[in-house]
Every structure is written in C-alpha cells, then in structure tokens.
Amino acid sequence: MGEKMRVADAIVKCIELEGIKKAFCVPGESYLPLMDSIYDSEHVDLISTRHEGGAAFMAEAYGKATRKPGIAMATRGVGGANLAIGVHTAYQDSTPMVVFLGQVHRKFRGREGFQEVELDQFFGHIAKWTVELRDAERTPELIQRAFRIAQTGRPGPVIVSLPEDVLVEKTEMTFGSPVSVPAPQPAPKEISRVQELLKKAERPVILAGGGVIASNGEPLLLQFAEKHEIPVVASFRRHDVFPNGHQLYAGHAGLGIFPSVLNTLRQADLIIAIGTRLSEVTTQDYSVFNEEQKLVHIDIEYNTLGKVYNPNVGIVSDAKSALKSLNEMELERQWKDWSTQRRNDYLKDLEAEFPEEEQWINMRDVIRTLQDNLPEGAIITNDAGNFAGWLHSYYSFNMPKTYIGPTSGAMGYGLPAAIGAKTACPEKTVVSLSGDGGFMMTVQELETAARCDIPVIALIFNNSLYGTIRMHQEMHYPERVIGTELGLVDFAKMSESLGVHAVRVNTNEEFAKALEEALAAKKPCVIEVMTNPEQISTNHTVSSIRKKSKQYA
Ligand SMILES: Cc1ncc(C[n+]2csc(CCOP(=O)(O)OP(=O)(O)O)c2C)c(N)n1
Ligand SMILES: [Mg+2]
Secondary structure, X not given: OOEEEEHHHHHHHXXXXXXXXXXXXXXXXXXXXXXXXXXXXXXXXXXXXXXXXXXXXXXXXXXXXXXXOEEEEEEHHHXXXXXXXHHXXXXXXXXXXXXXXXXXXXXXXXXXXXXXXXXXXXXXXXXXXXXXXXXXXXXXXXXXXXXHHHHOOOOOEEEEEEEXXXXXXXXXXOOOOOOOOOOOOOOHHHHHHHHHHHHHOOXXXXXXXXXXXXXXOHHHXXXXXXXXOOOEEEOOOOHHHOOOOOOOEEEEOOOOOOHHHHHHHHHOOEXXXXXXXXXXXXXXXXXXXXXXXXXXXXXXXHHHOOOOOOOOEEEEOOHHHHHHHHHHOOOOOOOHHHHHHHHHHHHHHHHOOOOOOOOOOOHHHHXXXXXXXXXXXXXXXXXXOOOHXXXXXXXXXXXXXXXXXXXXXXXXXXXXXXXXHHHHOOOOOEEEEEEHHHHHXXXXXXXXXXHOOOOOEEEEEEOOEOHHHHHHHHHHOOOOOXXXXXXXXXXHHHHHHOOOEEEEEOOHHHHHHHHHHHHHHOOOEEEEEEOOOOOOOOOOOHHHHHHHHHHHO
C-alpha cells in the first residue's frame, strides 16, 4: 500500500529519490504548495533567483555538472516565457533538466485564464517531452517518467505543467526506483566493422563530443587514442573531453577554428565521431567532411545517426560502453606519424603571435594568468561573445569536467551557469567569463550569489560593444556601424550595489592581483576587465577588417 500524501509532497519525494539537491526558481502563486513542500525537505534546497532565465541556466549547468536533471520552477506563461532560453540550451546541449511550471486551475483550462498558456505547444519544439499532471493518482508515474526521459537516450529538458489545484490533492502514492540510465553497447559485429575500416585507414581522427563527457567516458577515450595513437579533436564547446596538453590532442572544432584543426578534419580518411550530433558549428557549416572520407558515428540516439551525414558504420551506444568495446578490439596498428604531424600543426597555430596594443590589457596574458593560478579541477563557465575566443584558443583544459559552456550560444549563460555549477560542486573553484553584453543579460543573478552565499568568481570583459556582431558587421557592411555599440557601464560599481565585492582592472598586474584576492576571498567576486574595443577578436582589429574589405572592394 502506498502512503497518503499531497501531490506537491510526492513531486518533492521524486526529486529526492533522484538524489537532486537543488531547485532554482522565481516564485509564483500558482505553485506555492510545491515551494511549501520543499520547506519541509531535508534534502532539497530552493534557490530563489532574480529572473527565470537565470534560474533555467543555473538548472542547466547543475545538470551538466552532476549529470542529474537540473530543476527549474516558474509560474505559468510568464515564467515559462522567461525561462525558455535555458530550456533551449538544455535541448541543444543535451543536458538533463526538469522544469516544473505552475498552471491555472484545471476547471479554468482552455479559457485563456490568467497567464494561461498551452505549455506543451509552447515548449513542444524545444523540450524533449511535455506533460500536464491532471490526475493526482498519476503523480509518481508521470514525474518519475519525466526524470527518466530527461536522463535516458539523448538527455534533454522535460516540462511538467502543474495545474494549481492538483498540487494540494491528497492520495495514496507508490513510488518506483530512481532512474538507472541504460548504457547500450555495440554488438561485436559492429565493432568488427569499425576494425575493418581502421585497418584500411591512413589518417584516422576521433571527433569527441558531449556524449563522452555525459557517460564519464573521458579516461576510456584517452586509453583508446593512446593505444593506437589516433589524434583527437574536441567538438564545439566540449574542450574538456580530452586533455588539451596531450600529444594526441589536435584542437577544437569551434567558432574561429584554427586552420590546422580544419586541415586535420579535412585530411582525415576516417572519422570516428563519438557522442556528437555533428552540429553546424562542429562541422563548420556542414562543410568539413567529404565523400571520400569514411565515417563511424557512435551515438546513444538513433535519430542522431544519419541526421547530418550518412555514416558508413552507425552505432547506437552509450559512448563509454562503445569505448570499452573499442579498447578490447584487436588491432595491431598505430598512427604515430600522422598524429604527430597534426599535433605539430596545431601547436604552430597555438603559438602564433598576434600582437595586441600595449596600452591595453593583453587578453592572452589574462588567460595565462588564469591557467597558472586556478586550482586543479577548477570549473570555467562561459558566455557567448568574442572575448571567449581567447579562452577557447589559449586555455588548456587538462582535466575532465572543467568546462561548462552553451553550445546553444546563449548570451547571459556564464554567470548563472557558474552559480549552478558551484551549487553542484561546492568544493571546486568556479569562474565565469562573460562579455559586457552577455553579462548584462543576467547580471541580476549576482544578488542571488550574494544572498545565497555562492562564492563564484565572475570575470567581465568590457569593451562597451556587442563585439561579435560588430565584427560580423564590419566584415559584411564595413564602416556602417548600427546597433552594435553599447554605453559604458561601470560593472564594478553595479556589482557592489548587488552585494558582491568587485574590482575594475586595466592592466595584467592588476588582474593577477584581483584574481589572487578573489581566490582567497571565498565570497562571490567580480573582476571587470577593461578591454580594447579595437581588438575585436584574437586575430582581427576593426581597422584590419576595414582595410581588408577595401582591398577587395
Ligand atoms: C541571447 C542572445 N542574443 C543575441 C545573440 C547574438 N550575439 C552573439 S554574440 C553577441 C554580442 C556579445 O557581446 P558581449 O557579450 O559584449 O561580448 P563581445 O563579443 O563584445 O566580447 C550577440 C548579440 C546571442 N548569441 N544570444
Ligand atoms: Mg562586449
């Protein structure tokens, strides 16, 4: 016999059963009973935020850091609209997440009640599953199913709509076990086919993505690459999938890709893509592969295979299970010359110097300072913007689970993601990197960090520009500046007013000192780095783009 309990209590019990410790919300009157149940929970903390977009990013990053679904809660259509960016990010990034949205009374449904929205239609396209809880008796079934769908196969966001009257109903509830995530493995026949392709290959490359990270397959990937000396390229914003300082690491397939990485992918005659959906960015606008290349594509989701490229061998498998089988494969071959050549080419790109104006802070040195001073295992979270080019090119991620960035390219992600990650891994140092544009989109969450005492270090690179778009604007419409300039905000002052210690820096020495202090402070800290608006990317200035466009005019 089950236990008689409120629906709201049963939902919290499901959260507890999954071992999830935090929920991020903006409160609403539509789901007060749920908040009230968390009041009694000894296992789940509620973190109330300043905007549902912030709450959703926090939950998404919590999901990335723990691999358990991050929980976001919001009220009806208004809260749902605000948190959509985090749901979209969880979808694109394949991150487990469960959103609980208050909904109007069951009796009022369909009349366009106060803030009513058809949440399934609203989120249908960006959520993995949507469901409305209409019968109290079905609470454990549907909520536990929501947790299952969020975590299994290709993980993603699930939206649960909760009519306000259902939350207070009491009924007998019986719960199932928490989700154990199935990890399907390749059939021996499939591994033989990979073996055949590898036997014939002269220039194999492993392209490793988020599936490897999600399955904790990083050590087995390292073992596989080392066994045969195959070069490894990380897919977009999955830098920490393979140690960047390793001789087999050949770079990152992201925005502003190094020519050497492009060449590695283009020259390869066999690509072994593991746990990647071969996104637009990773494949450089679907341009990197050619018909002569052979493709082995391993992914946990049937629909990922053949969605972009038709693989020669497509295997539905958990990435870690697949790597385990690949490591047992008999193959007396290594590709040392090829991998050394790809590494050396990559190192040439990495070491190429792009002089920056001396009167401004040197961005490469900022990244070096981070590299030299962050403790082992520190997590870096990242926003969208050109400031990130320096991080992505020059920071060497050498430990698994040290990078959290949005493959969705969502601005405003960096700071709330750091807060979410820090709540998931309180023992780790967590540093966010953002541009002034992105930071301003979720700056209010500094107050959340201060109030809830979540000691993240937030770096802002302030060039008073939507720099990325300015760069594209200059490339396509030179000297026709519109919509990309921003006012100069004093972020240090603003952060202080939100309760966070902050400092503005103009030189590398000041930055090093500020970082040292922030690391020692164990409190949320902001470092505002004033950067050169002319230095629009790692290898372009505004004038160099203008000059180039004149040459071709
Ligand atoms: C939510 C969202 N809106 C718009 C964009 C388009 N976009 C990409 S980068 C960028 C400018 C980023 O400016 P900033 O954060 O200051 O970084 P910078 O490029 O100047 O370093 C914009 C508007 C986006 N990626 N996300
Ligand atoms: Mg900017």
